[in-house]
Amino acid sequence: MSPRVICLGSVVADHVFRLSEVPQPPAKAVARSYHVNLGGLAGNAAVAVARLGGRAVFWGRVGADENGAALAARLAEEGVDAAALRRMPGARTPVSAVLVDRTGERVTVAYRGEGLATDPAWLPLASLADAAAVLTDPRWPEGAEATLVAARARGVPSVLDAEKSEARILHALVPLAGHTIFSTPGLGIFAPGVPLAEGLRRAVAAGAAVAAVTRGEQGVVWLTRDDPTPRSLPAFPIEARDTTGAGDVFHGAYALAIAEGQAVAAAMRFASAAGALRAQDAETPRRDAVDAMLRA
Ligand SMILES: Nc1ncnc2c1ncn2[C@@H]1O[C@H](COP(=O)(O)OP(=O)(O)OP(=O)(O)O)[C@@H](O)[C@H]1O
Numbered sequence: 440m441s442p443r444v445i446c447l448g449s450v451v452a453d454h455v456f457r458l459s460e461v462p463q464p465p466a467k468a469v470a471r472s473y474h475v476n477l478g479g480l481a482g483n484a485a486v487a488v489a490r491l492g493g494r495a496v497f498w499g500r501v502g503a504d505e506n507g508a509a510l511a512a513r514l515a516e517e518g519v520d521a522a523a524l525r526r527m528p529g530a531r532t533p534v535s536a537v538l539v540d541r542t543g544e545r546v547t548v549a550y551r552g553e554g555l556a557t558d559p560a561w562l563p564l565a566s567l568a569d570a571a572a573v574l575t576d577p578r579w580p581e582g583a584e585a586t587l588v589a590a591r592a593r594g595v596p597s598v599l600d601a602e603k604s605e606a607r608i609l610h611a612l613v614p615l616a617g618h619t620i621f622s623t624p625g626l627g628i629f630a631p632g633v634p635l636a637e638g639l640r641r642a643v644a645a646g647a648a649v650a651a652v653t654r655g656e657q658g659v660v661w662l663t664r665d666d667p668t669p670r671s672l673p674a675f676p677i678e679a680r681d682t683t684g685a686g687d688v689f690h691g692a693y694a695l696a697i698a699e700g701q702a703v704a705a706a707m708r709f710a711s712a713a714g715a716l717r718a719q720d721a722e723t724p725r726r727d728a729v730d731a732m733l734r735a
């Protein structure tokens with residue numbers, strides 16, 4: 440039976456407009472195409488878990504509006520269990536407008552939603568009993584905190600996507616997670632003005648067993664509580680088409696690898712391959728593609 444991975448945090452409806460050129464205001468441009476993508480850190484991670492062969496579960500909040508309904512449907516299509524995607528009455532779903540020009544450069548306007556109640560009391564924490572790992576992001580700190588604390592109490596491995604957010608949120612969540620994987624801006628907020636390795640050591644000192652930072656095409660640097668020597672894993676060489684979401688896919692793949700019982704070094708490689716394929720294809724990869732990249 441494939442392992443169950445719970446992903447808690449943000450899911451966003453990305454409204455993507457492709458046009459030849461992003462105009463300067465005042466202007467009115469005509470899009471060459473339009474589609475709605477599922478985005479958000481934990482949302483992308485959950486889809487990655489499902490495509491890579493895990494049983495993905497999403498916990499989070501949207502509004503009781505059209506965008507929320509569309510996201511619930513998309514998660515279901517991807518095989519993600521979204522029974523605990525709560526559609527909150529009177530609330531509005533996070534959305535973004537993404538303008539992509541001919542060369543792939545993009546302008547993104549993000550709306551974080553409104554009226555999304557923060558109290559996590561409704562989360563089905565008892566179902567952590569049959570989870571093999573949890574992944575949380577910082578976009579719903581109250582939910583992440585409740586989930587990380589409950590996961591620790593039950594001995595379930597946990598991963599934090601320590602992405603750019605307020606410093607106080609990162610300082611509250613890092614001590615609660617087993618594996619903290621920062622984005623480069625996230626680490627800069629958690630430990631400003633110090634070398635990467637020192638920032639990672641501070642995360643370990645705060646309570647993480649594993650601390651890592653993703654650096655786009657420069658790969659990943661990580662260390663552990665047991666071995667504080669930083670290790671560097673170069674990125675897989677690819678031709679990047681669109682790096683949006685590569686970090687989210689990295690985190691989902693890493694959480695699945697940990698859920699499968701892979702060692703940390705192997706999990707980092709697996710996640711790097713998944714992130715690289717996402718950047719190369721602008722599409723979350725399936726397991727066979729990741730395995731092929733790992734063999735090559
Ligand atoms: N251009 C690339 N070439 C190869 N691998 C990449 C590339 N971009 C990303 N990756 C892989 O994905 C991982 C995560 O990417 P990155 O550090 O850009 O995440 P991020 O800053 O969180 O971005 P986002 O959240 O927007 O996806 C990298 O550590 C790397 O393994």
Ligand SMILES: [Mg+2]
Nearest residue numbers: 602622686687
């Ligand atoms: Mg990221």
